[in-house]
């Protein structure tokens with residue numbers, strides 16, 4: 001009997017239940033131990049930015065008094081807390097983007113011998129889009145693009161160069177509203193801390209305005225820049241098949257998981273694993289089984305069809321299988337709990353980035369100049385880990401018998417390519433036609449994380465089933481991509497069962513145009529969390545191709561199992577882009593009536609976007625569908 005009982009393919013996700021059933025302390029156990037969680041924190045009313053506090057400041061007596069010791073109002077405290085979350089998100093994403101910028105600059109100078117430019121066409125189209133010379137020597141174009149990108153981290157011009165990647169109509173809206181971000185994304189991130197320091201900005205509206213600007217900066221000098229340059233260097237994904245769930249681990253192979261977010265590292269590990277296959281065989285393994293966890297899993301699946309072993313909430317479960325010989329991590333979403341498990345498992349945990357260390361991990365720096373050499377060290381750790389496992393036979397190997405096939409890799413260019421094959425003149429037209437014909441009620445980008453608070457109720461799956469039945473097309477990224485893959489929602493064979501009649505017709509038409517033997521899958525996997533930019537690019541193409549401003553399109557966003565500060569900044573970008581945004585759990589704004597009113601109502605007249613909070617799949621689906629219907633009605637009349 002497997003210790004980790006994840007049920008059979010097609011069953012609801014049992015991640016949380018399975019965690020409770022095994023002996024090690026898991027996220028689900030720790031969540032239980034944390035109950036009841038602090039209501040002041042959840043309402044956003046806790047202010048701990050100075051040592052006269054912590055204060056509890058709220059419009060509602062239940063969550064605190066009406067002023068902090070310094071006189072801060074609930075609006076000040078709540079907006080400041082929110083802005084700090086967004087600041088952390090923009091810092092993370094822009095830092096991620098910057099690594100790709102530096103790598104592209106090195107490639108252009110021929111100083112990164114293990115890397116090359118894979119998608120020259122994309123490089124040239126980005127150059128053209130941001131107003132650079134797009135013809136000529138590829139290295140010169142790459143250098144100009146890298147310089148323009150790096151400019152977005154320095155003093156720069158009036159605003160970010162990467163804002164050219166934004167839909168025109170919405171950039172104008174933001175410009176009119178004075179909501180364009182600062183010219184340096186680093187400055188934008190630093191300002192989130194400076195502005196919210198004790199005794200600086202206490203004007204709630206002004207703080208929220210800055211928070212929105214930070215969200216825009218994240219969307220372009222974070223997400224979009226990262227995806228853009230990653231595609232240039234590693235190739236732009238196209239639809240491909242991948243297998244998901246922990247059952248992808250193989251008892252008789254060297255199991256190596258790459259976990260984090262940087263394709264720089266994972267792509268080099270792919271090559272190193274291929275090269276060292278013989279070394280693995282020499283020690284008796286049947287080969288090297290490279291698998292991906294969380295967003296790295298999405299990146300590797302969309303470009304190579306590499307198995308998607310686990311989302312971030314399952315990363316500890318992956319270790320407890322006893323089959324994982326090494327887990328190599330880079331940045332973001334690496335749960336510290338993994339470190340505890342390493343003490344009693346043979347798995348080698350290896351950190352690679354200077355600012356991400358873990359107590360039980362070995363640190364092997366990954367450097368772009370010595371990339372292949374470093375990647376080989378990482379793979380050899382896994383091979384040694386495998387030998388430990390076979391030598392000691394101390395821990396039982398329990399690989400859950402659960403895998404699921406998935407079609408992944410619907411990049412923006414793949415989707416637009418399919419639409420272009422239907423209407424070469426205007427790829428937006430087939431979508432507008434489908435909306436007007438009632439086949440398509442709208443599109444919802446469902447993004448983000450697997451939160452144990454919502455996971456047990458299968459929040460994402462149920463929300464998505466509701467949307468599909470109502471002819472709404474869900475497009476997904478991040479760990480939601482894993483949830484969908486594991487649940488069989490990325491399987492074209494399930495279109496008839498899951499999608500409403502109109503959406504079925506559309507998916508068959510699109511599948512035909514894509515040259516598939518059947519429909520597109522009911523849910524489109526668009527990549528990692530930075531690949532939310534792909535959703536932004538599709539929205540831009542539809543808006544500019546149809547002449548319909550973004551805020552009038554039946555398009556919305558949802559983070560149904562929000563965890564990370566990064567997800568909050570992505571959501572803020574969606575609000576600035578003019579989209580209705582749903583989150584669950586609710587953003588921490590309840591303690592301030594002004595902030596709640598601004599984000600759920602007033603923002604409609606500023607950016608066109610607004611916030612929807614609902615913790616139930618039925619309620620969330622209903623509100624999202626209402627939001628889409630409201631936008632669709634004028635287009636259909």
Ligand code: BF8
Pocket residue numbers: 261294295312332333447448449450477478479480528529530563564566567
């Ligand atoms: O950036 S979905 S848990 S892995 S934050 Fe993290 Fe959330 Fe997963 Fe990717 Ni995104």
